[in-house]
Amino acid sequence: MATTKNWSPELEGLRGVASLWVFLGHIALLVNCKIPIIAVPKLGVDLFILLSGYLMTKNYIERQEKEPWGSWQTIKTFWLRRYFRIAPLYYVMLFVALLGGYYLGDVRHIIGEAFPSTVTETSRYSDLSFFNVLTHLTFVFADLPQYAYNTALPDWSLGLEMQFYLLFPFIMLLTLRWGFALTLVSVMVLDVLGRYLLPEMYDAFPMPSMILIKLHMFIAGMFMAEAVRRRRVLFVVLALLAPVVSDLLNIRMDDVQVTVEALMILGMTGVLWSWQQPGLLSRLFALPRWVLSHRVFTWLGDVSYSVYLLHLLIVMPVIALLLNHFHIANHSSGARYLLTVGICMPVVYLLATFLHRKVEMRGITLGKRIIQNKAANEKAINLP
Template identity: 75%
Template structure:
């Protein structure tokens, strides 16, 4: 993978760790194995959100000389880059999920009969209605409670990410006018106040797919980027307000999960921090930094988006078939977890590598050509 200016390989490793967390967490939930922390895949999604805020702020600031924030072309280029990063593979996986939706619903019902605590509304897997398809094609389903969690894909977070993309350029323009810290803190406060002024809106969503529910986590990632860039602890302190907001919002986040969210912010910042002198902290963080920069973790990062979209389409039927034909439920929770991980990991990651290479990367490359052609046409039209 080509590295951009000031790229930290640890970022790819963190992305790989986040996708692995979601993958392992969903297996733990499906086989009813209550592993602390691991069995909470939504924390892995929070790590993705922190990374998203961090990378967007970092890249936007680094490109501001070549791509001024106040130009429409900059905003349009940003949206095109992000759209082609997400959309091509998503559309392919959405079609697959809808085509096999009935089958996945049946498989999910088998799992629910073996482990009643895992039950979910399986009819959402096979909603082939025009409105369900339309809202997913245009990525607006995250703002509509009825459609926000209405396929076999864990795509509620994709809709959330698209909302971040839409809003982000305007957040950056506001930071130039009002200041970085002041703007982001104000937005955190708005999201928190909305929880109390419009409580029904925040609780209407089966998953936190509406931007106000997770905006503070995204903003924490932006603050972490500025902390690392300027080497200022103040921004890290402000980022740590995000877990406080999570606690005050009290939307499916208990105290241990809030603590883990704070540790993610501290740990991620420590790994990415540009340590100037040897110290106890620098030596401490050198261990996870080396691990996250390893070849296997960076590979996991490369295929992370493909893994995220694909894994449930394979894990659900594998678990159901193990229950039907190999009596998986009769084993101890730890044994059935290890068996399922052992079977699913090679299949999911092998197929994800193919998806990454033949669909995801080609979609990104096509997006780059669209951006370049658009820029060339703009220059030609600007000539006298």
Template identity: 55%
Template sequence: MVQSKNWTPELEGLRGFASLWVLLGHICLLTQCRIPLLYDPGLGVDLFILLSGYLMAKNYQDRQEKEPWHSVNTWRMFWLRRFFRIAPLYYLLLIFALVFGGWFGEMRTIIASAWPTTATLASRYADHSLMNVASHLTFVFGFIPDYSYRTVLPDWSIGLEMQYYLLFPFIMLIIMRFGFAISSVMLMLFCLAARWLLPDYFDAFPMPSMILIKLPFFIAGMLISQAIRHQKIYYLALALLAPVIAWQMRIAENHLRLIVECLLIISMTGLLWKPEKNTRFSQLAHYPRYLLTRPISLFLGDVSYSVYLLHLMIVIPVIGLLVHATAFSHLPSPVRFLVVSGICLPVTYLIAFFLYHRVEKPGIALGKRVISREPVQPQSLMP
């Protein structure tokens, strides 16, 4: 990951544990091992979203003097950075997901034969239609309910992320016009209003891949950045509106998720807050910061994107083959979880390590070279 001069290593550790949460959460789901919180990998995705909102707002403000918000060139450079961060690895794994989609669907059917509650429409993995391929190559699939959840990759959140990147410069223009607090509340309320004005459209999504469903959490991450930048709890309080708005939107939300999402926002803010030295708060924050900045945590952060995109292509075949060839489904659920974790974690992280160095980093470097050739004169759309 490209690091800014104010980069904090805790963020990489958080990213690493968020991806591990999603990986283990999917193992829990597909082996029917109901470990509290871990059984909901969507919470790990929410943590990713908070981190994304935080980093985009922080880096955009850090670069404001060199890259003015109202400049078209700033927008172009921002979009190019994000495209080359996301697209190279995504396109590579998308090819594998489409080519071997039928086999992944068969494995998914075998898993469902053991645990019917895990069943999904297996044919969605093998959709080679022009519309499905084109919508994924252009990242517009997240807007289209029928194609938003159509490969073995957990790419519904990738489409969501790209929608956020598309909107982000315009969100910052709104913030420049109305201020951070008012703009954030207005945007979250707009999402809530859209939910009730377009209920059929929102309900049609099998996963929350459309930006208005999750935009409040991206904004919450941005508010965390503002709270830390200005050392004001006020912005943290506004960030806590996001889970409440999500709960009111009634899309895969319940009271437990509401509480956990609030705790994620508070914990992330406390972790990144810069307290005075030798205070009780600084002592409390020392231990999680120490954990998140260990070499293993930073490694998990480095490969987190590869792990996130890749892991289902490892987990689903491993479980499917175990169910098909052994008495795996009759084992106690904790044993099933441990067996699959013991096989999938080393394989996933080994491949992810290779992809990080051979695909992600070269992709980022290519993006830098493209950006370096961009014109430097700002082209403003504002007087």
């Protein structure tokens, strides 16, 4: 992602932590190693969601003078920017996942036989039907329960992200009319009302890919952005309404996971807060800020999207190979977990670095070129 003014390197570090969490969590689930918190990769996705809400709000506000919110051109530019950030690499990985769908279904079946608690419907990996491919190419799959969880990729969250991008400019426009706090709290209230008015719709999705299931977490990220920008604790308190909403929605979230969501909001805000006076809190967050700003963690952030899309395509075949040839099901859960991580991590991060440079960055550059050309053409058309 391109840098903007007041850029915090900690943001890249947090993205790296989120992708690493999902990567390690999926391995823990697949080898049946019950590591508290780590073995809940959906919490890593929640961290991604918080970061998305934060970054979209921060960047949108910082560009407001050059890109007025009420301009249709601003909205189109925002959508194009986000599309080319997400789509090029996703299409490459989707092609690989669909091409290898039958093989990935086979290796996933091997894992399910060894660890029955991990069993899933593997036929979804090899669905090459026209509508499955079309819904994934257009990103509408996340709104359709039968297609929302239908490839070997963890792409349900990308469909969720695209829905947020679609709504975000209009939410920001509403903040101009109703105020920031009232608008975002109202959205959270509508989120909860929808759960009780249309419970079957919320329960229909195998993963929380429909925007109303997770919109409150994006909203929490938006509140955090304004809390940091304005240095207002009230917005941190309002962001903490998000875990309350998670609890009220009651969709595959237990009390521990809701508590972790609250701790993520507090921890992320503390890391990004501009501590102007030395004190206990500034000292408390000094070490995590230093760690997250380190070049290792910023590199993890750079390749985080590639890691997120790629990792299962490597992890599942490796685990199946270890089960077939090294019988790791007979080993302790900790031993098979460490062995799998040790083999997969260098492969995943090496390939992710290549994908980041050769696909992801080129997609972003292409998007910038298209936006610049459109702006130049419209300027030429408007000249007297």
